[in-house]
Amino acid sequence: MPAGSPSSAQTFDVARIRRDFPILQRRVHGRPLVYLDNAATTQKPAAVVDRLARYYREENANIHRGVHALSVEATDAYDAARETVRRFLNAGDAREIVFVRGTTEAINLVAATWGRTHLGAGDEVVVTEMEHHSNIVPWQLACQAAGARLRVAPITDAGELRLDAFEQLLCPRTRVVAVNHVSNALGTVNPVKEIARRAHAHGAVVLVDGAQAVAHLPVDVRAIGCDFYAFSGHKVFGPTGVGALWGRAELLDAMPPYQGGGDMIRSVTFERTLYNELPYKFEAGTPNIAGAVGLASALDYVAAIGLDRIAAHEHELTSYGTDALSCIGGLRLTGTAPGKAGILAFVIDDIHPHDIGTILDRAGVAIRAGHHCCQPLMGRLGVPATARASLALYNTREDVDALAAALRDAKAVFA
Amino acid sequence: MSAELDDLYQEVILDHNRRPRNFRRLEGGQHAEGFNPLCGDRLTVYLQIDDEGRIGDVSFQGSGCAISKASASLMTDSVKGATVAEAARLFDRFQQMITGPADGPIDRLGKLEALAGVRRFPVRVKCASLAWHTLRAALEANEGMVTTE
Numbered sequence: 413m414p415a416g417s418p419s420s421a422q423t424f425d426v427a428r429i430r431r432d433f434p435i436l437q438r439r440v441h442g443r444p445l446v447y448l449d450n451a452a453t454t455q456k457p458a459a460v461v462d463r464l465a466r467y468y469r470e471e472n473a474n475i476h477r478g479v480h481a482l483s484v485e486a487t488d489a490y491d492a493a494r495e496t497v498r499r500f501l502n503a504g505d506a507r508e509i510v511f512v513r514g515t516t517e518a519i520n521l522v523a524a525t526w527g528r529t530h531l532g533a534g535d536e537v538v539v540t541e542m543e544h545h546s547n548i549v550p551w552q553l554a555c556q557a558a559g560a561r562l563r564v565a566p567i568t569d570a571g572e573l574r575l576d577a578f579e580q581l582l583c584p585r586t587r588v589v590a591v592n593h594v595s596n597a598l599g600t601v602n603p604v605k606e607i608a609r610r611a612h613a614h615g616a617v618v619l620v621d622g623a624q625a626v627a628h629l630p631v632d633v634r635a636i637g638c639d640f641y642a643f644s645g646h647k648v649f650g651p652t653g654v655g656a657l658w659g660r661a662e663l664l665d666a667m668p669p670y671q672g673g674g675d676m677i678r679s680v681t682f683e684r685t686l687y688n689e690l691p692y693k694f695e696a697g698t699p700n701i702a703g704a705v706g707l708a709s710a711l712d713y714v715a716a717i718g719l720d721r722i723a724a725h726e727h728e729l730t731s732y733g734t735d736a737l738s739c740i741g742g743l744r745l746t747g748t749a750p751g752k753a754g755i756l757a758f759v760i761d762d763i764h765p766h767d768i769g770t771i772l773d774r775a776g777v778a779i780r781a782g783h784h785c786c787q788p789l790m791g792r793l794g795v796p797a798t799a800r801a802s803l804a805l806y807n808t809r810e811d812v813d814a815l816a817a818a819l820r821d822a823k824a825v826f827a
Numbered sequence: 828m829s830a831e832l833d834d835l836y837q838e839v840i841l842d843h844n845r846r847p848r849n850f851r852r853l854e855g856g857q858h859a860e861g862f863n864p865l866c867g868d869r870l871t872v873y874l875q876i877d878d879e880g881r882i883g884d885v886s887f888q889g890s891g892c893a894i895s896k897a898s899a900s901l902m903t904d905s906v907k908g909a910t911v912a913e914a915a916r917l918f919d920r921f922q923q924m925i926t927g928p929a930d931g932p933i934d935r936l937g938k939l940e941a942l943a944g945v946r947r948f949p950v951r952v953k954c955a956s957l958a959w960h961t962l963r964a965a966l967e968a969n970e971g972m973v974t975t976e
C-alpha cells in the first residue's frame with residue numbers, strides 16, 4: 413500500500429500518538445484540553461522532553477572546545493542533530509544546515525547577509541500577499557539598506573498564489589523570491605517547486621519559509637529546487653529557541669557572516685580574522701545545544717510515524733472540519749485552496765474572533781484569534797482578524813466536534 | 828456555558844455591542860486613534876470640550892471585539908458632561924475595577940460595572956481599556972496613535 417493512501421490514514425493510530433504527548437491529558441477551565449493552536453506552536457512528545465532532560469542530566473558540556481569526555485559527547489550529539497536535520501530535509505550535505513533560533517532568525521540571516529552582498533539599488537525582492545511578517549519585514553530592511561524594491565505577488569479570494577501575476581513580476585531585476593511553503597493563516601500549500609523553477613529562469617534565488625510545512629508534509633529541498641529553506645523546531649514538536657536554515661553550500665560560502673564571535677572564526681588577530689568553514693561561520697557563540705539535540709529527537713519521532721501518513725490523517729481531518737464548520741450559519745472560511753493543509757481559519761458574522769477565542773477557551777478549546785502576524789493578508793481579505801483552528805497529528809474528529817460545539821455556544825451568546 | 832462567561836457577556840455588554848451609543852464622527856473637535864495590536868481593535872474617539880472645560884459631546888467609531896466596542900459605548904455615555912479631571916478620575920477607578928482581584932468588591936461605577944467581569948479575563952483587560960486610553964489621548968489633543976502595548 414503506498415504511503416499516504418486512504419487506508420494508511422485509517423490505520424493511523426491517533427489514540428496511541430496522543431499517549432505520547434503528556435500535555436494532552438491536561439484539563440483547562442475544568443474541561444479536557446482540545447489543542448487546536450498548532451500553527452502557533454506544537455506540543456512536545458515525551459521522547460523530546462526526556463531527551464532534553466537526559467542531555468542536561470548526563471551530557472551537558474560546551475561543544476567544539478573541550479578535550480574532556482563530556483565535551484566530546486555533547487559535540488557528537490550536536491553534530492548528529494545536524495545530520496538528522498539534513499536527512500529530514502533531504503539536503504545533500506550537513507554543512508548546509510545552520511542551526512538558528514527559528515524561522516525568523518533564518519530569514520533575517522539570509523536577508524541581512526545575502527542581501528548585503530547581492531541587493532543593489534533598483535533590484536527587486538518578490539514576496540506574496542500571504543507572507544508572515546517574518547518573511548516581509550527582514551526583506552523590507554534589506555531593501556531599505558540597498559535601495560531595492562519589494563514587490564508583492566497577489567493571491568486569489570480562495571487564498572491561492574496567482575501564478576500568472578507572480579510570473580509577471582519576475583524580471584531581470586528580481587534578485588530573490590521569498591515565499592512560504594504553507595500559509596499559517598490560510599493553510600494554502602504553495603507550488604514551491606514551480607515557483608522555484610520560474611524564479612530561477614529569471615536568475616533569482618528562492619527562499620522558502622517552511623515554518624508551517626515541516627510538521628505536516630514531507631519536505632525535500634532538492635526536489636523543490638529552492639536555494640534556502642527555513643523552519644522552527646517548536647512548530648515540529650521540538651523545543652523553542654532552535655530551528656534550522658538550509659542553504660546551498662555555494663551560496664552560503666559566498667555570504668558574509670551574520671554575527672561575529674566565538675566558534676565562527678578560524679583565526680583572529682586585531683588586523684584580520686579568518687572565518688570558519690560552513691556551517692560554523694554562521695553559528696557565532698555557544699549555540700542552543702540542548703535545543704538542537706531535542707529538535708533531532710522530534711524529527712526522529714515524526715519520521716518514525718511518517719509524514720505521508722501524518723499528511724493523510726490531517727487531510728482527512730481538514731475535510732471533516734471543513735464540513736463541520738460549513739454547517740454553522742454565518743461562518744465563512746478564509747482560505748479554501750484545494751489540497752490545503754490543516755488550517756481552519758474563519759470569521760463569523762457579528763462575532764469578533766477575539767470573543768470567539770475567549771468563549772472557546774472556557775470550553776477547553778485552544779485556538780488563535782487575531783491577525784496571525786499577517787496584517788497585509790488580513791487587509792487583502794478585508795477583515796481585521798480571523799479565528800484559526802490549526803491541526804496536528806494528534807488531533808481527532810472529537811477535537812473538531814468540540815470546536816464546532818463551542819462555536820455553537822458562542823453563536824448562542826451573540827444570538 | 829460558564830458563569831464567568833455569562834458575567835462577561837451580560838446583556839448590557841451585548842446590547843452596547845449590537846447598538847453602540849454615540850457611534851458617529853464628531854466634526855470640529857479633538858480626536859485620537861487607538862489601536863490594540865494584539866487583536867487588531869482600532870477605534871477613534873472624538874470629543875468637544877465646552878467653554879466650562881466640560882466634555883460637551885463625545886463619540887467614537889471603529890471596529891473591535893464586543894468588549895472593546897461595549898466599553899467604548901459605555902464610556903461615551905458616562906463621561907459626557909464630565910470635566911476633564913472627572914473623566915480622568917473615572918478612568919482610574921474603571922481601570923482599578925477591571926484589573927482588581929477576581930473576587931474583590933466592585934466600586935460603585937454605575938453602568939460601567941457591567942464590565943467588572945473582565946477581571947476574570949486578564950487577557951481582555953486591554954480590550955476594555957482601549958477606549959479609555961484613546962479618550963485620554965484625545966483629551967490631551969494628542970493626534971498621534973495610542974496603542975495598548
Ligand SMILES: Cc1ncc(COP(=O)(O)O)c(C=O)c1O
Nearest residue numbers: 514515516544546592596623644
Ligand atoms: C509561516 C510562518 N513563517 C514564520 C514564522 C515565524 O516562526 P518563529 O516565530 O518560530 O521564528 C511563523 C510562525 O508563526 C509562521 O507561521
